[in-house]
Amino acid sequence: MKHFLSIVFLCLSIFMFSSCSDPCKNVECNNGLCLEGTCLCNTGYTGSDCSTEVREVYLGLWKSDSWVCDGDGDDATLLISKGTSILELNVLAEGSNLIANIEGDEIIFLDQTIIDGGETVNLSGNASILNNELTLKLLVNLNEPNSEPYYCVGVFKKQ
Numbered sequence: 001m002k003h004f005l006s007i008v009f010l011c012l013s014i015f016m017f018s019s020c021s022d023p024c025k026n027v028e029c030n031n032g033l034c035l036e037g038t039c040l041c042n043t044g045y046t047g048s049d050c051s052t053e054v055r056e057v058y059l060g061l062w063k064s065d066s067w068v069c070d071g072d073g074d075d076a077t078l079l080i081s082k083g084t085s086i087l088e089l090n091v092l093a094e095g096s097n098l099i100a101n102i103e104g105d106e107i108i109f110l111d112q113t114i115i116d117g118g119e120t121v122n123l124s125g126n127a128s129i130l131n132n133e134l135t136l137k138l139l140v141n142l143n144e145p146n147s148e149p150y151y152c153v154g155v156f157k158k159q
Contacts, residue, residue: 044086044102055082055102058089060158062134067154069140076154078136100127109138119143125152133157 023037032041032050041050058080067076079092083099089107091098096114100107106128113122125138134156141149 053086055087055089057129058102058107058134062156062158064136064154064156067152069152070150076156078134078156098123105129113143 024034027034027037027039028049029039029041030049030051031045032039034040039048039050041047044054046052046054059082060080062078062080064076064078067074076094081090081092083089087102089100089102091100091109094116096116098109098112098114100109102108106126109123109125109127111122111124113120115121120143122141122143123138125136127134127136129135136152136154136156138152139149140152141147
């Protein structure tokens with residue numbers, strides 16, 4: 001009987017200590033926290049170890065041969081770089097510097113004023129990536145009496 005109780009105690013001890021192991025012991029979450037062996041990433045980071053900035057997918061040179069603005073088609077180029085915060089992007093578009101913020105799966109251009117060809121222009125819009133193509137849509141409003149707002153749209157491919 002004494003031998004039987006020793007075996008039961010040994011089995012219970014092994015079970016208790018083996019089930020108490022830390023699931024995060026060998027998990028490295030560079031920009032996040034480990035919970036039950038899985039990384040929960042801080043805002044602006046993604047990946048199994050939270051090492052990738054979400055804005056990385058947008059960065060670089062993008063070109064379009066189907067950019068249409070107020071009915072006129074043309075080629076266009078975007079140069080997207082990192083902004084001042086983890087969710088901000090600088091977008092150089094045809095000589096104008098625009099600021100965009102990442103929100104979920106898209107980038108948002110909040111209302112901003114630029115000078116385009118000597119004209120003051122207000123614009124806002126959004127862009128998203130699907131199948132390695134960036135689709136951009138901007139609402140353009142000229143600061144002139146009786147002018148109607150118009151859209152600029154295009155699909156860009158990363159170069």
